[in-house]
Amino acid sequence: MRFAVGCDLEEFKEYYKRNGFAGEQGTGELGITEEKIVSQNPAHLIVWRENNEIIGDAIWHETSTDEHRKGDPRDREDRRILRKLCGGKRDNFVELHEIWLMKEYRGKGYGKRFFDYFEDFVRKKGFESFVYYADHPAALAICRKRAYKEDYLKDMKEYVFYCPL
Numbered sequence: 001m002r003f004a005v006g007c008d009l010e011e012f013k014e015y016y017k018r019n020g021f022a023g024e025q026g027t028g029e030l031g032i033t034e035e036k037i038v039s040q041n042p043a044h045l046i047v048w049r050e051n052n053e054i055i056g057d058a059i060w061h062e063t064s065t066d067e068h069r070k071g072d073p074r075d076r077e078d079r080r081i082l083r084k085l086c087g088g089k090r091d092n093f094v095e096l097h098e099i100w101l102m103k104e105y106r107g108k109g110y111g112k113r114f115f116d117y118f119e120d121f122v123r124k125k126g127f128e129s130f131v132y133y134a135d136h137p138a139a140l141a142i143c144r145k146r147a148y149k150e151d152y153l154k155d156m157k158e159y160v161f162y163c164p165l
Contacts, residue, residue, distance in 0.1 A: 001048060001049070001050045001055070001105075001110060001113070002048075002049055002050075003024040003046055003047070003048055003049075003052060003114070003117050004044055004046070004047050004049055005043050005045070005046055005111055006043055006047075006148070007042070007045055007054065007057075007119075009035075009038060009039065010040070011054070012038065012045065012047070012054070012057070013029070013030050013035075013057075014031045015047075015054040015057075016029070016057075016155065017029060018028075019102060026072075033097075033100070034059055034097070034098065037059055037060075037061050037097065038059060044059060044060050044061055045057065045058075046058040046059075046060070046117075046118070046121070048101065048105075048114065049094075050105070050109065055102050055105050056096065056099070056100055056101035056102060056105065056107075056110065056114075057098070057099070057100050058096060058097075058098065058099045058100075058114065059060070059096075059097040060095060060096050060100040060122075060130070060149060061092050061094070061095055061097055062092055062095075062098055062127075063092065063093060063094070063095040063131075064091070064092045064093070065079055065082040065083050065086060066079060074096075074156065077153060077154065077155055078153060078155075078156075078160075080163075081151045081160050082131065082160070084151065085131070085149045085150075085151055085160065085162035086129065086162060091128065092127070093127055093128065093129040093130055093131060093134070094122050094125070094129070094130035094131075095130065095131050095133075096125050096130055096131070096132040097120065099111075099132075099139065100116070106138065109141070111122045111138060111142045115142060115146060118130070119163065119165060122165060124163045127165065128164065128165055129162060129163060129164045129165055130162075130163050131160060131161065131162050131163075132148075132160075132161045132163070133153070133156070133158045133159070133160055133161075134158060134159050134161060135157065135158045135159065140159060141154055143159075143161040147159070147164070148161040148162060148163045149162040149164075150162070151165075159165075
């Protein structure tokens with residue numbers, strides 16, 4: 001298994017559809033938000049490949065405590081939690097927007113390998129931290145094992161993890 005930064009958008013859409021991901025409209029199509037992030041900068045997509053086939057993906061984007069994405073303000077609770085986790089700083093950081101690994105590849109340590117890779121990747125991009133919103137038990141376990149700071153976003157019913165690098 002290897003990680004690759006960027007991918008042909010049509011190949012990625014086909015992988016997304018083939019695996020029945022819900023997307024924003026629940027259609028199996030890549031969501032508008034995800035497509036916009038990847039289209040604007042293909043390096044914001046990291047695919048996991050095995051035998052040259054995509055088996056997983058991660059989408060990330062730059063953000064801050066005040067803006068979710070450029071021009072999209074965070075709600076009050078989200079801003080409060082991020083400022084608390086970031087130690088009051090309002091610096092820009094990376095948000096790990098999405099992580100997905102096909103079921104047959106889970107439980108093999110790929111999640112740990114990804115977070116090792118991603119921490120190094122973000123650091124090399126010049127960022128000092130990243131956040132990740134999660135509710136899946138495996139993701140929660142990985143983030144907690146890595147001792148990321150955490151809080152709970154009640155409105156979204158998700159945990160927010162903060163990783164200073």
